[in-house]
Amino acid sequence: xxxxxxxxxxxxxxxxxxxxxxxxxxxxxxxxxxxxxxxxxxxxxxxxxxxxxxxxxxxxxxxxxxxxxxxxxxxxxxxxxxxxxxxxxxxxxxxxxxxxxxxxxxxxxxxxxxxxxxxxxxxxxxxxxxxxxxxxxxxxxxxxxxxxxxxxxxxxxxxxxxxxxxxxxxxxxxxxxxxxxxxxxxxxxxxxxxxxxxxxxxxxxxxxxxxxxxxxxxxxxxxxxxxxxxxxxxxxxxxxxxxxxxxxxxxxxxxxxxxxxxxxxxxxxxxxxxxxxxx
Amino acid sequence: xxxxxxxxxxxxxxxxxxxxxxxxxxxxxxxxxxxxxxxxxxxxxxxxxxxxxxxxxxxxxxxxxxxxxxxxxxxxxxxxxxxxxxxxxxxxxxxxxxxxxxxxxxxxxxxxxxxxxxxxxxxxxxxxxxxxxxxxxxxxxxxxxxxxxxxxxxxxxxxxxxxxxxxxxxxxxxxxxxxxxxxxxxxxxxxxxxxxxxxxxxxxxxxxxxxxxxxxxxxxxxxxxxxxxxxxxxxxxxxxxxxxxxxxxxxxxxxxxxxxxxxxxxxxxxxxxxxxxxxxxxxxxxxxxxxxxxxxxxxxxxxxxxx
Numbered sequence: 001x002x003x004x005x006x007x008x009x010x011x012x013x014x015x016x017x018x019x020x021x022x023x024x025x026x027x028x029x030x031x032x033x034x035x036x037x038x039x040x041x042x043x044x045x046x047x048x049x050x051x052x053x054x055x056x057x058x059x060x061x062x063x064x065x066x067x068x069x070x071x072x073x074x075x076x077x078x079x080x081x082x083x084x085x086x087x088x089x090x091x092x093x094x095x096x097x098x099x100x101x102x103x104x105x106x107x108x109x110x111x112x113x114x115x116x117x118x119x120x121x122x123x124x125x126x127x128x129x130x131x132x133x134x135x136x137x138x139x140x141x142x143x144x145x146x147x148x149x150x151x152x153x154x155x156x157x158x159x160x161x162x163x164x165x166x167x168x169x170x171x172x173x174x175x176x177x178x179x180x181x182x183x184x185x186x187x188x189x190x191x192x193x194x195x196x197x198x199x200x201x202x203x204x205x206x207x208x209x210x211x212x213x214x215x216x217x218x219x220x221x222x223x224x225x226x227x228x229x230x231x232x233x234x235x236x237x238x239x240x241x242x243x244x245x246x247x248x249x250x251x252x253x254x255x256x257x258x259x260x261x262x263x264x265x266x267x268x269x270x271x272x273x274x275x276x277x278x279x
Numbered sequence: 280x281x282x283x284x285x286x287x288x289x290x291x292x293x294x295x296x297x298x299x300x301x302x303x304x305x306x307x308x309x310x311x312x313x314x315x316x317x318x319x320x321x322x323x324x325x326x327x328x329x330x331x332x333x334x335x336x337x338x339x340x341x342x343x344x345x346x347x348x349x350x351x352x353x354x355x356x357x358x359x360x361x362x363x364x365x366x367x368x369x370x371x372x373x374x375x376x377x378x379x380x381x382x383x384x385x386x387x388x389x390x391x392x393x394x395x396x397x398x399x400x401x402x403x404x405x406x407x408x409x410x411x412x413x414x415x416x417x418x419x420x421x422x423x424x425x426x427x428x429x430x431x432x433x434x435x436x437x438x439x440x441x442x443x444x445x446x447x448x449x450x451x452x453x454x455x456x457x458x459x460x461x462x463x464x465x466x467x468x469x470x471x472x473x474x475x476x477x478x479x480x481x482x483x484x485x486x487x488x489x490x491x492x493x494x495x496x497x498x499x500x501x502x503x504x505x506x507x508x509x510x511x512x513x514x515x516x517x518x519x520x521x522x523x524x525x526x527x528x529x530x531x532x533x534x535x536x537x538x539x540x541x542x543x544x545x546x547x548x549x550x551x552x553x554x555x556x557x558x559x560x561x562x563x564x565x566x567x568x569x570x571x572x573x574x575x576x577x578x579x580x581x582x583x584x585x586x
Binding site: 012013014015016017018019027065067089090091092093094095096097101102103104105107108109110112113114115116118120121125128129132133134135137138164 | 300301303304307308309310311312313314327328330331334335338339341342345346410412413414415416417418419487581582584
C-alpha cells in the first residue's frame, strides 16, 4: 500500500524534469530502404534535407515537466510506445535529451543488468559480472553472492548456477537477472516492468524486495502495464500518451481516467474508498 | 474524462513554479543528469571500474569458445593455424623468405603482433555502436568499453605468445635476456592500441559505416608494415626508392612494434635493422595515441547512446 511518510518530511526534490524533448534518429529508413541504388541515390543528395538522406526522426517524448520528491513512489503508465521507457532512460542519464534539462540528486539507476550478462557464461560468473557492471566492488559482490543465488532460487532444482545461462529456462534466467539487479541499493531507483517475471512465489518475493528497495531509495519510478502492481506500489502516477504528459496526480485518480481511456474491463469493479489519498 | 488535462499534482504542498524548475533544482543542489564529468573525475571513475573492465574482457574471451568441443584449446589453435596459412602462402608459394634468416619465427612474430593491433582497432570501432544495449542500460565511464576490448585482445595475444615461445624453441632460437624486452614493447603497444581504439570508438559511434570500411584500411596497413617480409631487405633490392620512403615505412607504429618484438625475441634480427631512435618513436606513438585518444573519446562522453 502507498505509505505517506513523505508528508512528515519537508519536500526535497530528487528529480526535476524541465521541458524535456527526446528525439531518436534512425538511419537507413527513407523510401526504398534496403536497396543499394536507393542508398547511392541518398548519398548523392546528401546536401538536401535530412529526410532525403534516409534519416528519420522519432519524437519520443514531447515537452515533459515534473518534479519528484524524496520518499515518493511514482508510477509511469501509458499505452505501448508512449515514451515511458525512453523517459526513464533519460532520467537515468543514459539517453541524451534534445531540449530541456533533467536535474537529479545523485545518480539515478535503472533496475536491470540484462545487457551486461552473457548467455555463454555460467550463472555464477554472471552474478559477478552483473554486480561489477552495476558498480559494486569485488568484495561487495562476494559478500552478496550467496544472498543473490538464494533469492533467485536457481539452485532449488539442483546445481544450476554452475551451468551456462543459455541452458536456463526463460523464467529461470529472468529470475537470476532480477536477483542480480535488485542486489544493490540505489538513491533514485527506476524500475521498468521488472515485476512480471517468474512464477507466483518468485513474484511475491520480488514485490517484497521492491518494497525493501523503496525504503532505502529516495525515490522510486515504476513503469508497468499492470495496474495492480502500480496500485500496490505507487502513490503518484504520471500518464504519458504519444510522448506527452497527459496527467499527473494521485494513483487512483489517474488510473481511473486511464482505465476509462483504454476501456479496461476492471473499471467495472467497485470503487475503493479513497483512503490512500495523501493530501 | 473531464479531469484529464495536466491536473496539477495534488501531492505537492507547494506547487513548483513551472517557469523556474531550474532554480528549484539549483536551490536543492541537483545536478544535470548525464552531464560529462571533468577529465580528472572521469579518470577516477574509470579507475573505480577497473574490476569491471577486467571481468568484462575475460568474460568475453571465455564466452568466445564456450560452445566449441575443444573449448579454450582454440585460444592457442587459432593463432597457430593463422601462422600456418601465412607460412604456406608467403613462405612456400611466394617465396618471400628469400634472404630472411629464421623466416618462420620472423613471420609468426609479425603475424601475432599485427593481429593484436588489428583486432584491437576492429573491436574498438564496434565498442560503442555494437554495445548500445549496455550503454543505454548501465552507468559507467564509456571508455571502459574500448579499453576492455583491447584487454581482451591482449589476453588473446598472451596465449599466442605462449605458442610463439614453443615455435621459437622448435626452430632453435636461443633463449636470451633480450626476451625481457618483450614486456615494455607489449606495454607500449597496448597503450597505442587502446588509444586508437578509443578514437575509432567515437568515430564508429557517430558513423557505424566506418566498421565496414576498416577491414580495407587495416589490410592496406598490414601490407606496408612488413608483417610477412622484411622492410629492410625489400629496401636493399629497390635502390630506386626515394630517400624518404624507407624511414617512413620504418617509423609506422605497427612496423615499429613488430620489429622491436622481433629484435627482442629472435637473435638473428639485429639492431641494424631497426630505425634510429626506435624506442623514442615507440614511446612517442604510444603517448600520442594513448593520451590523445583518451581525451578525444572523453570529449563526446555524454553523446554515446544516441541511436
